[in-house]
Amino acid sequence: MRAQTYLRQAMERAVSSLDMALPEKTVIEPPKDKKFGDLACNAAMLLAKQAGKPPRELAGAIKDVLEQEAEIDSVEVAGPGFINVFLSPAFWRATVDDILAKGGGYGLSDLGAGKKVQVEFVSANPTGPLHIGHGRGAAVGDSIARVLRAAGYEVETEYYINDAGRQMNLLGASILARYYQFQGRDVPMVEDGYQGEYIKDHAREVIEEHDGRLLDMDEMEALAICREHGMKVILEGIQKDLQDFKVDHDVWFSERSLTEAGKVEETFALLKERDLAYEEDGALWFRSTAFGDDKDRVLRKSTGELTYFASDIAYHDDKYRRGFDLVIDVWGADHHGYVPRMKAAVEALGKERDQLHVVLVQLVNLLRGGEQVAMSTRAGTFETLGDVVDEVGVDAARFIFLSRKADSKLDVDLELLKQQSMDNPVYYVQYASARISSVFRKASDQGLDLPGAGGADLSRLDTEADMDLLRFLERYPGYVEAAARTFSAHHVATYLLELAGLLHRYYTVNKVLTPDDPDLTRSRLALLAAVRRVLANGLGLLGVEAPEKM
Known part of the structure; x- marks a missing residue:
């Protein structure tokens, strides 16, 4: 950077001496082969028409001026008019x-000039321990925040707690089913429920706290107790795993708080005011076709149930109301089709589409000595982030997660990461x-x-x-x-x-x-x-x- 800054200033002086200004599109960068110089510049080709000279001839004139600079060892003209510069050893x-x-x-x-940025990442449903895929997202989000702070941005990190909706009810129902079974009641496991050993552990904890009292309760009341217990304990485990992974979130934001504080209705009112939401067939719709979508999207079903999309719009509306200039979301790669829809929603909220940037994180293919490790949260057959960190260490896990672009698939062999x-x-x-x-x-x-x-x-x-x-x-x-x-x-x-x-x-x-x-x-x-x-x-x-x- 110091070299490019110096050469740009030297080029400005050289071009100015020839009664021209250095074009904004001037590129100064290291050539692929160091024999062509420390830095190469395309200014002569950009200015040739203005100067009324062939690019190589103009490059020669610029070369003569540049060679008078104290920190420049030599200059060569190459190809159609590239200026290759060798800086002095003293400069380096x-x-x-x-x-x-x-x-x-x-x-x-x-670089960021104090621009206010929010980075939201991990945000896993509190329905089970963090797995290795969440770990990659955690490393990616945390390091993006660190890099942006180093570049002069004002950064706040956030975890969005999905504490409302179907998945949380499935968690509660799964724990309750195990509770009933441990209490001698013959009930099947919940279809599509969670089956890992940790669900049994939570059921035992509910027994320790409530004994058999849930047997006499209304099922919905018992389910609520199991849901809240499971969410609380799992979330505490997630927070500990992230701290152990050297990841800290400045804000833990509850999805449930959106509805409780009336923020979803505020957002709906804003969209209606802009004629971007309308009622039809008892449901509330977002006019996403106005932003290039193939069809309008449901915000609130005829049953009164909110869609995930509705919560996401309200959540992002709340982010911008908090004063962020840029919002960065770190999502799993399976959400790639959701990105255009979310950008449309951001535009509907009165923001520019590029005020939302989504980083997609590809899957981690976990290996052990070349053998693939199966992972499934519901079946309970997965390597938790905590287990992997215990085995290979925080540094090894974080570095390997960050060694490739986030949207590239990654093979991680635990045995290799343990080798010195x-x-x-x-x-x-x-x-x-x-x-x-x-x-x-x-x-x-x-x-x-x-x-x-x-x-x-x-x-x-x-x-x-x-x-x-x-x-x-x-x-x-x-x-x-x-x-x-x-x-x-x-x-x-x-x-x-x-x-x-x-x-x-x-x-x-x-x-x-x-x-x-x-x-x-x-x-x-x-x-x-x-x-x-x-x-x-x-x-x-x-x-x-x-x-x-x-």
Whole structure:
């Protein structure tokens, strides 16, 4: 980012000297092959018509001006008129001092300019423990929030508690059926109900609390007791699992509160006022065809029952009323068909469609030594998030969930994640951090202090391996910004894997502690300190530790 900012300013000066202005569409980026320069620019091709010159000729004129810049080593004109720029080694070496001076602030930006954003994620029905799929959504949502905060957004995270509707009644009925069975009453399990061992546990807890009193109650009253007990205990378990997974939600929002506070009716009134809701056949309809849908959608059935869509519209109406400029929802990929409908609803509420961004999270294919693990919440045959974290650790689980785009399917082999080998992605990155810390401990044993910003002669960093590390360290803020722009933390994970690879290669070919050359030692210690700082900053955005020992 520092390099691109510098070259853009240098290009503006160069183009201005030729009585032109740098076009907004100018692209400055690293070429795919470093032999073509540190950065390439397309400005000459954009300005050729205005200048009345062939692009290569104009590029040559810009080249002559750029070569007068102090931080530019050389400039080449390539292809139809690309300007390839090689920055000076001194420019790249300054990256070390920049990182060491900023510390934990390296990579932060004001991209968001304080824009108020809400990220709502997980929001699983409190009908059972969180499974591994919920875990991926939790890691994705939490890391998006971390990245956006790093990019200067004001972020609030939220969990939407689905504590109303059919699924909660099924939970209560499932617990009640087990309660009756344990009390000797011959009743079948509920069709489509929940059958896991945890349902039996909840039934036993109801017996401990109420003994046999539910046997004499009206069934609906007994069902309500079982439903509330199950929801309370399950929600407490969800909250604990998320805390253990290093995920904190600022707000826990109850679906039931929407109706109890009259917010659903407020939203219906707003839609009717805009002629976007109407009564027909005893039901209330949303005029979604006005926004390109193939048919209008029911909000309230003729029975008086609200649809999920009605609650979702009211919920998003409430979000915007709370002052959020942008709402980000993290949903399972099976909801992809629901996205256009929800964006239409947002537009009906008087907001722009792009004020809602939906991140779709694909399924996790859980393996154990290559064998697939079956998962079903209702059947009770699933690996809970808590069990997986207990087995492989928080760091391994979070990193692997974030290693690919959220909408890409992900195979997770639990046995691989437990291995301390370079084949394990999180170990590969964390070992880079621990490896550097080991060097620092050896340096301390030899009486060497770690240099801070300006504390080393960085001119001694003169090998190709030095330059590769320096150039890549400088790119870190750009990866964070890309993650913020695309609402995807996998950019950071990708960066960290490549940085770890560079560090491991560097370590094998460069001796860091050289007693006969203290200046070289200090320069390389400073470089490694910068690498470790960037590793720690990036891992922090993923909610993963940067260990000093492994």
